[in-house]
Amino acid sequence: MEKVIDKTQEQLELWCSAPGIEFISKEAKEAYKKRTRRIANAIQLKKPDRVPFVPMWEYFYARYANVSCYDVVYDTEIAKRATKKTITELEPDAYQSPIFFGVGSLLDALDVKQLRWPGHGIDLNMGHQFVEEEYMKADEYDALIYDPSDFMLRKYLPRVCGNLKAFEALSPLRSLFAYWNFYPNLFAFGTPEGMEATRKLLEAGQASLNYITFLTSFAKEMNGLGFPCWNGALAGAPFDAISDTLRGTNGMVLDMYRQPEAVKETCEKFAGMLLDMAIATAKITGIPITFVPLHKGTAPTRDGKGGLLSPKQFEEFYWPTLKKVMLGLIDNGLVPNLLIEGDYTSRLEIIKDVPKGKCIYHFENVDIHKAKKILGDRVCFRGSVPMRLLALGAPQEVRDYCKEIIDVLGEGGGFIMDASMASEDAKPENIRAMIEFTKEYGVYR
Amino acid sequence: MAEDLVKVMADLKEEEALRIVKKRLDKGDDPMKILEDSRNAMEIVGKRFADGEYFIPDLIYSGEILKQISEMVKPKLARAVQSKKLGKFILGTVAGDIHDIGKNIVGFMLDVNGFEVIDLGVDVPAQKFVEKMKESGAPIIGLSGFLTLAFDSMKETVAAITAAGMRDKVKIMIGGGVIDEEIRKYTGADAYGQDAMAAVQLAKEWVEPK
Numbered sequence: 001m002e003k004v005i006d007k008t009q010e011q012l013e014l015w016c017s018a019p020g021i022e023f024i025s026k027e028a029k030e031a032y033k034k035r036t037r038r039i040a041n042a043i044q045l046k047k048p049d050r051v052p053f054v055p056m057w058e059y060f061y062a063r064y065a066n067v068s069c070y071d072v073v074y075d076t077e078i079a080k081r082a083t084k085k086t087i088t089e090l091e092p093d094a095y096q097s098p099i100f101f102g103v104g105s106l107l108d109a110l111d112v113k114q115l116r117w118p119g120h121g122i123d124l125n126m127g128h129q130f131v132e133e134e135y136m137k138a139d140e141y142d143a144l145i146y147d148p149s150d151f152m153l154r155k156y157l158p159r160v161c162g163n164l165k166a167f168e169a170l171s172p173l174r175s176l177f178a179y180w181n182f183y184p185n186l187f188a189f190g191t192p193e194g195m196e197a198t199r200k201l202l203e204a205g206q207a208s209l210n211y212i213t214f215l216t217s218f219a220k221e222m223n224g225l226g227f228p229c230w231n232g233a234l235a236g237a238p239f240d241a242i243s244d245t246l247r248g249t250n251g252m253v254l255d256m257y258r259q260p261e262a263v264k265e266t267c268e269k270f271a272g273m274l275l276d277m278a279i280a281t282a283k284i285t286g287i288p289i290t291f292v293p294l295h296k297g298t299a300p301t302r303d304g305k306g307g308l309l310s311p312k313q314f315e316e317f318y319w320p321t322l323k324k325v326m327l328g329l330i331d332n333g334l335v336p337n338l339l340i341e342g343d344y345t346s347r348l349e350i351i352k353d354v355p356k357g358k359c360i361y362h363f364e365n366v367d368i369h370k371a372k373k374i375l376g377d378r379v380c381f382r383g384s385v386p387m388r389l390l391a392l393g394a395p396q397e398v399r400d401y402c403k404e405i406i407d408v409l410g411e412g413g414g415f416i417m418d419a420s421m422a423s424e425d426a427k428p429e430n431i432r433a434m435i436e437f438t439k440e441y442g443v444y445r
Numbered sequence: 446m447a448e449d450l451v452k453v454m455a456d457l458k459e460e461e462a463l464r465i466v467k468k469r470l471d472k473g474d475d476p477m478k479i480l481e482d483s484r485n486a487m488e489i490v491g492k493r494f495a496d497g498e499y500f501i502p503d504l505i506y507s508g509e510i511l512k513q514i515s516e517m518v519k520p521k522l523a524r525a526v527q528s529k530k531l532g533k534f535i536l537g538t539v540a541g542d543i544h545d546i547g548k549n550i551v552g553f554m555l556d557v558n559g560f561e562v563i564d565l566g567v568d569v570p571a572q573k574f575v576e577k578m579k580e581s582g583a584p585i586i587g588l589s590g591f592l593t594l595a596f597d598s599m600k601e602t603v604a605a606i607t608a609a610g611m612r613d614k615v616k617i618m619i620g621g622g623v624i625d626e627e628i629r630k631y632t633g634a635d636a637y638g639q640d641a642m643a644a645v646q647l648a649k650e651w652v653e654p655k
Contacts, residue, residue: 116543121543122541123541126541126594129542129543129544129592131543132546249505249546250505250546253501253502253505253506254505254506254509256502257457257459257502257506258459301639301640305495305497305640306494306497306500306501306639306640306642307500307501308500308501308502309500309501309502310499310500310502310503313500313502341622342622387593387623388593388596388623388625388627388628391593391596392596392627392628392631424593425592425593425594425596
């Protein structure tokens, strides 16, 4: 009889076996294996030795090390020192790559309009913020679906990158299928504006290479010290991909009423694109955890009133293609790590429909008792110490809250401790309280 | 006929609503009457939202329909409409935060419910709220914020209003993704609202004391 292979288990086992990692000591190797095993068990709803702690620290690395957000965004040496200090002193079970660090020169080269960052429209001590606009028009769905790459190159990039505006004048690259089409179709690269834009693109390319080099060499060093990296790949909900970066909240809302079929078709297209991207990235990183941040499907109140999408819209426009992405990841042995903004208490029954022991659900806000009851035998929970508590509360309040969620969400396993979202505004003493308490109280006996 | 527009618009039937408006304008109906019907429809939309029957997309869509109707009606108006306003309301996203989706929905719902909204935009320094208060004499301020950094910006804004000796002249409400009653206490604001209709409700209570 053919043995059914559990791909999730296969990929997690591979991760736990730490292939190719050069450890600085036997202790570091043991620590790495213990940590990955702890996490792999939690994900698969087995009981680990204790509750793992995997923080989404982002700019907290800068805050903890007392350097500015500007410094870490522009200087990879400072970024590396700050991140390393935080990780080695606080010892999480896995660390999140400092993915927003070291990107300053790239953003400058492109003159990115879709973002404001420290020193560029944002205080030096604050993290970047997103600028939502209608970067794609209501009547451009057909063009997007016909040739997404062409749309990105000639429509999207010129709109969101001030320095790539000249690419508007390019011919579609798909026209370059024969030598006689080369002759007239490359001229826009040759104009003074085209040459300048291309030069800026090369600059950005160099910055991108530096960024990748920074993250991979940093991961190598941290792995060697015994700290697993959490960032395997990035995906998302197709609805969000279109709403966040292309149509904007308002535009996407109107499209749901006026051209629902175009929205659905584009979500389908993006499901495939997001999946392909994630699978390709995970092959390179060798880490199965795939980040799936959810934005626009929110039901902000616990009774389900006032949501960013109605229950019906959620089931019609949001969930089907999100589920498709998740199942696609799972089929490839990857673990969707959903970060669920808002309060999803009223949507628990819908998002329950996934295979057992393959996903992580990181709720920003949820009724923990209901969540455990409805999803406890299905997914691993992550979170969710409220940022309000971490930013403004006292360490004892943090410990009390951690006790409650370990007791409820952590019962029997299937739980990873973290804050409710990125912890950039957390007080270091509160983060410390959270870690110490988890390591002490979170032990399974 | 009049009944139709109210119902059709409250049910978010865009094309039908616009068709009715065009027909009524063509046959010389009073444009003021059309605007009044639209306002009545918006009131129903607001009520359905508060009841959990409508959601944020429905608010956004109804706003889009209203905008189009206003544009159709405007050229037919003999003079600018001087509708009676319930009161001035200063609105803004606090310093350091550039998020505005929630703030804009709140501003829109306040507007259709009869408030004169003075929207200061995003990343608004505390001092600017104070200056605008002095200039306009608005009795209500609404502070919006999406990020955790807004906790302190809101607190500082309330403190700046107090420092200017104007705290007893205004009521301050706060709202946004991460805001709750605990943050309300921390900032020293008078109230926190969960959504746009909560803001409208609070503002109405504040200008029409029972």
